[in-house]
Amino acid sequence: MKTLETAIEHWFAQGTEAIGNAEALAAFLELRTALEAGELRSAEPDATVSLGWRVNTWVKRGILLGFRIGTMMEMGGETLRFIDKHTYPVRRFVVADGVRVVPGGVSVRTGAYVAKGVAVIPPSYVNVGAYVDEGTMVDSHALVGSCAQIGKRVHLSAAAQIGGVLEPVNASPVIIEDDCLIGGNTGVYEGTVVRKRAVLAAGTVLTRGTPVYDLVKGEIYKASAEMPLIIPEGAVVVPGSRAVSKGKGAEWGLSLAAPVIVKYRDEKTELSLVLEDILR
Numbered sequence: 001m002k003t004l005e006t007a008i009e010h011w012f013a014q015g016t017e018a019i020g021n022a023e024a025l026a027a028f029l030e031l032r033t034a035l036e037a038g039e040l041r042s043a044e045p046d047a048t049v050s051l052g053w054r055v056n057t058w059v060k061r062g063i064l065l066g067f068r069i070g071t072m073m074e075m076g077g078e079t080l081r082f083i084d085k086h087t088y089p090v091r092r093f094v095v096a097d098g099v100r101v102v103p104g105g106v107s108v109r110t111g112a113y114v115a116k117g118v119a120v121i122p123p124s125y126v127n128v129g130a131y132v133d134e135g136t137m138v139d140s141h142a143l144v145g146s147c148a149q150i151g152k153r154v155h156l157s158a159a160a161q162i163g164g165v166l167e168p169v170n171a172s173p174v175i176i177e178d179d180c181l182i183g184g185n186t187g188v189y190e191g192t193v194v195r196k197r198a199v200l201a202a203g204t205v206l207t208r209g210t211p212v213y214d215l216v217k218g219e220i221y222k223a224s225a226e227m228p229l230i231i232p233e234g235a236v237v238v239p240g241s242r243a244v245s246k247g248k249g250a251e252w253g254l255s256l257a258a259p260v261i262v263k264y265r266d267e268k269t270e271l272s273l274v275l276e277d278i279l280r
Contacts, residue, residue, distance in 0.1 A: 001040065004030055008062040019069050028069065028087060031062040035129060036091075038113040042129045042147040043173050051193065051227060053149070053175055060147060060169045063111060063129050088128060112144075127164050133178070151178035157202070163189035172228050191228035197265055198231050201238040204259050212237065214261040234265040 007027040011018045018024040034040035042063070046054035070085025082090060091110045093099050098116030101108075105123035108114055112126045115134040120126065124138045129147035132138065136154040144150060145164020156162065160182045165173045172191035176182065180194050183202035188194060190208035206212070206229060212221040214235070223229040231237060240260035244250050263269075 001034075004034070005058045008058055008065060012061040012065045012068075016068070018065065021069070024065065024069055025087075028062060028066045031059065032066065032087070032111045035059070035063075035111045036113055038115065038131065041113070041131050041149070043149050043175065051172070051230075053172070053193070055170065055172050057169045060129065060166055063146070064166060064169070066111070066128075129166070129173075130164075139184075145174065147173040149173055149175045151176055151180065151196070153178060154180045154182065156182045157184040157186070159185045161187045161189075163187070165191065177233075190223075192223075192231070193228055194231045195233035195235070197234045199236045199265060199269065200231075201236070203239045204237050205239075205257065206231070206237075206259060210257075210259060212259045212261060213240065213242070216261060216264060232261070232264075235261045236263045236265060236269065237261050 004027065008031060011021070011024040011027055031040065040059060041056065042059045043053050043055045045052060066087040067085055070087035072083060073086045074081060074083055075090050076082045088110050091108050093101050099114050100119040102121050106120045108120065108126040109128045111128035112130040114126060114132045117135045118132050119137045121138065121140045124140060124142045126132060126138065126144040127146040130144045132144060132150045133152040135152050136150055138144060138156050139158045139160070141159040142156040143161045144156070145162050146166050148162045148164055150162070154176055162176065163174050165171050174188050174191060175193045176188065177194060177196040179197045181199045182188065183200050183204065185203050186200045187205040189206065192206045194200065208223045208229060210229060212229065212231065214221065221229060237259050240258045241255040242258040244254045244256060
């Protein structure tokens with residue numbers, strides 16, 4: 001991979017000079033193939049760093065290189081047609097891939113890894129650079145954004161939005177670790193990390209500027225200049241609100257959204273997730 005990294009960095013630095021260059025295209029195609037095979041990731045677990053995840057910025061530069069050198073083309077069939085860069089053609093699955101792709105409007109972009117046992121329910125979308133691990137369900141109207149990392153046995157419920165990140169290239173992608181339940185109409189953005197077994201109740205929205213209030217431990221979690229917002233392992237997060245205490249906001253009785261950790265997963269929470277196995 002070091003040779004590939006060197007090639008990607010070189011051609012990305014060339015700017016528009018890489019357009020039409022066969023070597024630049026070959027380097028990109030090698031990167032795209034490795035991403036789809038799960039051999040390469042835009043971010044990967046690394047116990048030696050404080051976040052527990054290492055961002056591979058050169059991989060994101062390689063994805064951007066693919067857009068830069070690509071030319072617009074028509075693709076698809078007679079009744080369902082697309083227009084996109086030729087470097088990102090329509091991706092097709094076969095039974096041997098072990099991925100359940102349900103009819104009705106599913107799109108997985110080339111350059112995304114989708115493991116065996118994943119179910120993708122329409123309409124939903126998995127963007128380039130994303131990594132979706134074994135046993136995960138991407139439910140209807142769900143989005144897995146560019147470079148997002150989704151762990152094993154995760155349920156992204158209907159209309160869940162997992163934000164993507166390609167630029168700035170050094171920014172961390174959204175990371176959802178193993179065995180999480182992401183409720184319907186949730187939004188997880190701007191590099192937020194949701195640790196293992198956490199539950200986000202329907203309607204919860206997490207961003208870099210969102211403080212999260214832990215009623216169990218009496219703490220407030222926020223992002224910093226160095227670290228993204230991190231939801232603790234096993235936390236159960238629900239939408240909440242906090243009163244505006246100053247100015248017109250106080251005078252008008254306004255409040256702001258504030259996600260709240262009300263408990264940590266226990267046996268009752270586990271029982272409520274049994275339905276997941278049936279659906280898969």
